[in-house]
Amino acid sequence: MTERRAILLASRPQGEPTADNFRLETATLPDPGKGEILVRTIWLSLDPYMRGRMDDAKSYADPVELGDVMGGQGVGQVLASRHDGFAEGDIVVGMTGWADHAILRGDEARKLDPSRAPVQTALSVLGMTGLTAWAGLTEILHAKKGQTLAIGAATGAVGTVAAQLAKARGLTVIGIAGGEEKCRYATDELGMDACIDHHAHDDGKAMAKAIGDAAPQGIDLYFENVGGKTLAGIVPNMNRDGRIAICGMVAWYSGKNLDHAMPLPAVWRAILVNRLTVQGFLVSDHMHRMDDFVAELAPMVKDGRLKHREDVTEGLENAPQAFLAMLGGGNFGKTLVRVGPDGDA
Amino acid sequence: MTERRAILLASRPQGEPTADNFRLETATLPDPGKGEILVRTIWLSLDPYMRGRMDDAKSYADPVELGDVMGGQGVGQVLASRHDGFAEGDIVVGMTGWADHAILRGDEARKLDPSRAPVQTALSVLGMTGLTAWAGLTEILHAKKGQTLAIGAATGAVGTVAAQLAKARGLTVIGIAGGEEKCRYATDELGMDACIDHHAHDDGKAMAKAIGDAAPQGIDLYFENVGGKTLAGIVPNMNRDGRIAICGMVAWYSGKNLDHAMPLPAVWRAILVNRLTVQGFLVSDHMHRMDDFVAELAPMVKDGRLKHREDVTEGLENAPQAFLAMLGGGNFGKTLVRVGPDGDA
Structure with a gap:
């Protein structure tokens, strides 16, 4: 007892x-x-x-x-x-x-x-959150060297791993995070190529301009954790044949920030015109990859390559x-x- | 001259x-x-x-x-x-x-x-519209025997071919069309399993109920030609691991029916929770399949199997x-x- x-x-x-x-x-x-x-x-x-x-x-x-x-x-x-x-x-x-x-x-x-x-x-980089990043990047986005990846909540648990894995694979990584301190961490510590502070931009239109300035080559892949004005800023910057992996949408939980949503018809049109693929995924569908994932990542965690x-x-x-x-x-x-x-x- | x-x-x-x-x-x-x-x-x-x-x-x-x-x-x-x-x-x-x-x-x-x-x-079933149906079904939706497919604008040029090809491949087909006459044509002539007349349903909620009644097993695949309240009725009925191929959105052209759009957060959530894949496509990306497609479909057109x-x-x-x-x-x-x-x- x-x-x-x-x-x-x-x-x-x-x-x-x-x-x-x-x-x-x-x-x-x-x-x-x-x-x-x-x-x-x-x-x-x-x-x-x-x-x-x-x-x-x-x-x-x-x-x-x-x-x-x-x-x-x-x-x-x-x-x-x-x-x-x-x-x-x-x-x-x-x-x-x-x-x-x-x-x-x-x-x-x-x-x-x-x-x-x-x-x-085992609760973060070598657990569900790390596997989430790995599965999103590998199984859903099919991330390839030379592509440009944007990540919402880039300094969050999942974003941190996704960004570093993507850099290790030779992608250009644009982070989006809330606040100057997080953005400095994203670029200076995690090695992202750019980070956009969403606190500094009021709406989707301003976010779209900031993302376009940071990635004039456009966005090929988007690791979606947030929704809200970040998503509204990403969609107009998506390149042809781009992919969006929906992992979460924290900005919209609790019914908040619904006014920051793009209208569905505009998103649907962007998916059609640019032949985008938008796919939702849950880490629980990828648990069978846990051993492979840990074997690959554990050495990077232990020797500090994966911060x-x-x-x-x-x-x-x-x-x-x-x-x-x-x-x-x-x-x-x-x-x-x-x-x-x-x-x- | x-x-x-x-x-x-x-x-x-x-x-x-x-x-x-x-x-x-x-x-x-x-x-x-x-x-x-x-x-x-x-x-x-x-x-x-x-x-x-x-x-x-x-x-x-x-x-x-x-x-x-x-x-x-x-x-x-x-x-x-x-x-x-x-x-x-x-x-x-x-x-x-x-x-x-x-x-x-x-x-x-x-x-x-x-x-x-x-x-x-060559302008319809054996041309771009037929190839559109074939590519959407084959390359984007990966339609398989036993699945349930819903088709917007089901008696339109593309929908007609998509529905008959899907039936020939052993899928259950739910059409959505505007008017009783079109719906009768869909079921009686084209062999669809059910057809929902969107004129008889005022909004997405009513459409969702009608679609759910017609397909209590849920929708695995949606061939999207319309947007509007039809889409709003489809999304809540999508099954896990379902696929949506966006081919067009005629209800939203000219800025109409925007009030019939589901809010983006609700759609994004459905994509996440049910692990949906939403993909846009244009027939122009599939022109290299034209000869294969015509070789398969022309005999069906000539002998009347494909109405x-x-x-x-x-x-x-x-x-x-x-x-x-x-x-x-x-x-x-x-x-x-x-x-x-x-x-x-």
């Missing part, structure tokens, strides 16, 4: 979520059943997709039920195991939820090798405010919550 | 075009130069894409200049040839424009075999009104103008 603290969904958001939508609860976990493991959470990942699950609407995943623990991926240490693949002390990644302890099915957890890279990278940044909040109880800040663009790098101390070696 | 009658672009439309935008002119053609042929037009094709070229805006083709002959494809007979590939009396298809005579470069004309199928089918319908207007001088009627959906089948008598055998 283990005491467990967790953040629950207390109410559904009306528009933008607030701290009131969450509630901290202490409860008692049963012992793990056959095939299960008991995990103590060390790191929790916070991601924009979680916003969608707070609504009671059909999405790519079921909504979180009211009164249930907020879902999410974490890294933790096995405290007790009734699954042959795991021993006490192992470090694993799995769906712990926003909780300091969790019972996981062994076949839904993945064992980590702490010597390969810092374990929390990444973590935005760490201490304490499970502070997860809601870290999540709300992230939705507003207040994070800088992969948003993580430090839930407990490192594992014993 | 040949006297030539032609329809010119007299002025650019403000919104919907009117008869005043056109002017009939008689002029004198020079003799064909080296490598050229003089053609007497028999049939002229009228197509929705011509509306776009009346505007002074960047499109997939240059606009028609004011005072120039309206562009367009025709079938005609060679009156004089200075090109080795053509002899007097040959029947050819090429860009005659809206004119009763034209000088064509030989390398831009294609010789027809009148024994294979009626020559005017098609022509909407013929007599006389070049009536081309503008036939064109305006077609834009408003008043045509029924491929819009052709009979410009002159059949060729001498």
Whole structure:
């Protein structure tokens, strides 16, 4: 019997979520059943997709039920195991939820090798976010040397990896990010060829001019994470036979910025005239590539070729405010919550 | 020296075009130069894409200049040839424009075999419109047996061929057309599994319900010719991993029906959640498949397996009104103008 603290969904958001939508609860976990493991959470990942699950609407995943623990991926240490693949002390990644302890099915957890890279990278560059960037670039955009790639939320968790992978593959990379500091990081640290600060441009038309100035050769590929005025600025700059991979649209979550949307007929016309391909994708459809992806990226993470940044909040109880800040663009790098101390070696 | 009658672009439309935008002119053609042929037009094709070229805006083709002959494809007979590939009396298809005579470069004309199928089918089922349907279905939608295909403007020139090809390949076909008569033709003559009359449904929501009722299994593939409320009705019915081929959007030409557009964020979300692929295409990118396509389709046209319908207007001088009627959906089948008598055998 283990005491467990967790953040629950207390109410559904009306528009933008607030701290009131969450509630901290202490409860008692049963012992793990056959095939299960008991995990103590060390790191929790916070991601924009979680916003969608707070609504009671059909999405790519079921909504979180009211009164249930907020879902999410974490890294933790096995405290007790009734699954042959795991021993006490192992470090694993799995769906712990926003909780300091969790019972996981062994076949839904993945064992980590702490010597390969810092374990929390399994939640970012070597986990779902890194795989998202890799799959978007490789499987959806078919990125090729010499092409020009634009990336929305370019200093976000996914954008950071996508940009560096694209540079390593010989593409020209135009980032779009919010604020001068993020843009400096994009060009000076991550090696992007240019970065457009969307705070400095009021609408899609101004964004289109800034993007056109930064990429007079036009945009071949767009890694879409944002929607809003960024998308409105990208579409008129797309080259013939260009591709757009829709990975997210954070500007439009919670019903915000709808006035910054281009009219659908104009977008449809651009797709037709320039023979664009627009494709949505979810990382969950690409999980079978995880091993290949990690084998390729882990050495780049370990030797520093692939830079990444973590935005760490201490304490499970502070997860809601870290999540709300992230939705507003207040994070800088992969948003993580430090839930407990490192594992014993 | 040949006297030539032609329809010119007299002025650019403000919104919907009117008869005043056109002017009939008689002029004198020079003799064909080296490598050229003089053609007497028999049939002229009228197509929705011509509306776009009346505007002074960047499109997939240059606009028609004011005072120039309206562009367009025709079938005609060679009156004089200075090109080795053509002899007097040959029947050819090429860009005659809206004119009763034209000088064509030989390398831009294609010789027809009148024994294979009626020559005017080179302007419809065995020409650009047929190739459009074939390329959309084959190259863009990757249509497969067992899938459900929806087609906008299902009884139009392209839709007619797409529907019959899809049925021959074992797909379920849901047509959308304007009016009971067209819908009866779609199901009773062309063999579509269902047809939705968009005149009977006021908006995208009503269309969505009608489409959902007709295809409770959902829509895998959508051949987009219309935009407007039809598109708004299709999007909520798209299945996971579905594909949309954007071939045209006649409902939105001339700035009409913009209020029937879904908001872009809702469309973007549907693309993401259902992993849709939306791709624009132009038949001009698929011309290299013309011979393969004709070899496959010509026998089906000749023996009647592929039904098609022509909407013929007599006389070049009536081309503008036939064109305006077609834009408003008043045509029924491929819009052709009979410009002159059949060729001498």
